[in-house]
Amino acid sequence: MESLWDALRSLHDAQGINLVQFYNDFERSRLLRGMWTTVQLAVICIGFSVVIGIVGAWLQGSRHRLLRAVVQGYIQFFRNTPPLVQMYFFYFALGPQMPRIVNEYGIAQPMLGSFEWAVISLSFFAGAFNVEIFRSGIEAVQKSTVEAADSLCFNRLQTYRYVVLPLALRFCLPALNNNLVNLAKTTTQAYAIAVPETLYVASQIWSDHINVLEMMITLLTFYLVLVGVIVWLMTRLERALAVPGFGR
Amino acid sequence: MSAVLRGPVPAQGESGFTATAFNRRTLAFVIAAFVLVVAASEALAQIRTTGGSRGIVDALIKWTPLLLFGPPGEFGGFFLNIVVSFLAMAIGTVAGLTLGLGQISLHAPVRRVSWAVTQLFRNSPWLVLLFFVMLLMPYQVTVGGVTIPLPDWLKATFGLSLPIMANMAEIVRGAVNSIPTSQWECAESLAFTRMQTLWRIILPQCVKRMVPPWMNWYAILTMATPLISIVGVNDAMTLAQDALAAEQKTELLMPMYGMLLVFFFLYCYPIARWTIYLERKYAVKI
Helix, strand or coil: CHHHHHHHHHHHHHHCCCCHHHHCHHHHHHHHHHHHHHHHHHHHHHHHHHHHHHHHHHHHCCCCHHHHHHHHHHHHHHHCCCHHHHHHHHHHHHHHHCCEEECCCCCEEECCCHHHHHHHHHHHHHHHHHHHHHHHHHHHCCHHHHHHHHHCCCCHHHHHHHHHHHHHHHHCHHHHHHHHHHHHHHHHHHHHHCCCCHHHHHHHHHHHHCCHHHHHHHHHHHHHHHHHHHHHHHHHHHHHHCCCCCCC | CCCCCCCCCCCCCCCCCCCCCCCHHHHHHHHHHHHHHHHHHHHHHHHHCCCCCCCHHHHHHHHHHHHHHCCCCCCCHHHHHHHHHHHHHHHHHHHHHHHHHHHCCCCHHHHHHHHHHHHHHHCCCHHHHHHHHHHHCCCEEEECCEEEECCHHHHHHHHHHHHHHHHHHHHHHHHHHCCCHHHHHHHHHCCCCHHHHHHHHHHHHHHHHHHHHHHHHHHHHHHHHHHHHCCCCCEHHHHHHHHHHHHCCHHHHHHHHHHHHHHHHHHHHHHHHHHHHHHHHHCCCC
């Protein structure tokens, strides 16, 4: 590894191509921590948004009109407003209203930090899309299957859990894949509320070393790899979950 | 019988969908939520302040013109968001059409390069592309001795048009591929050249299929325009933060950001509804 860093260092001296984010130990660890934060942010948000999607889709089938209207309002509002403004609303407007707690140094600090607020706002944003996606999956489940479950004395929750949801999940995986990729890309917006994720760290590095182009290419590569990994995992999931009798 | 067994509940007008701008119940929900936020903040402000101070509603009314149209004599506010979205969409559409046609080119190198460009810009985060353009594009260009300044908002427009370009390319490619091969063959038998076939026979048929996803991307683009506030353009988001800094009132935070959300909602929701309507209207019936 050391020889590679030395090679990059001499590349800087000879050609002026400054890959300081790799050969400098401090910058490298900073960048890696940023990337780790992005991955954490993406994974946690994917988890929460899928849960929101499943619960929301279930609530949409509820008997209470008011409940359905609330879910519908949530979906339409979060789908049709900018995610950045949502994030600002959560962090700057809702954040200060939350109670403060005292940390281990005896200093009062907000209960939720910027990372937590980013998780909340991104999960609600992607969750709104997921509800719609899961609903379309549930609609695609054949009525005869549901009736068969009914005839076997499954109650509503059991039908949903054991029959409808497993099938619906499989039907909506392609659409879900799209939305989760989109979510991973939207995590860059956490930059705006100073979450130390990849873009934030990268902007610090390029301000310190004025190597914007090199940093940009690193950034784009990182996100292409991240998106590639998500797509790959989702395709594998799709293949692993495939049930005979549906599709090709 | 349980709700699931009854079949899924029709979401916004699954049955009897009409082309009205708003679903009445959804609009009522959003307006009610906003009014609730304003009322709660107003009550809080009244409790905390001791006379003489301006109320929350007054403050909102006072700042609304600034948020909508920017500072007097300048270019900014929500109006700038809309202008940027129009321009970025126009640039992105033209560039995307070129790139999409490049993807179905007969020359393999052109096809491969177009594919790579599309994938690069389609899979990169918008904010990263925005930074890319803002930091690496010059602040002025000299063409044949004439210096053209590139203001920040114009550079941001270019930045936002990049992802639109890539996604438009995919839409164009998908639409062209969805036209039956027989159309190409018929045109060939009538001695149309490839260029003529494309422009006079294939693309006109594609328009109908491309309109709904194109509008969908317009809505997504409009919702991405507040990103330009991060790179220092005077859009509605920046001005809202300036107004909040000037007022120095914590009670104003929620109503102000809420108002901004409502602005965008009122603009984007009808577009989304219209898109669904057109999608159904143009849907191929099997």
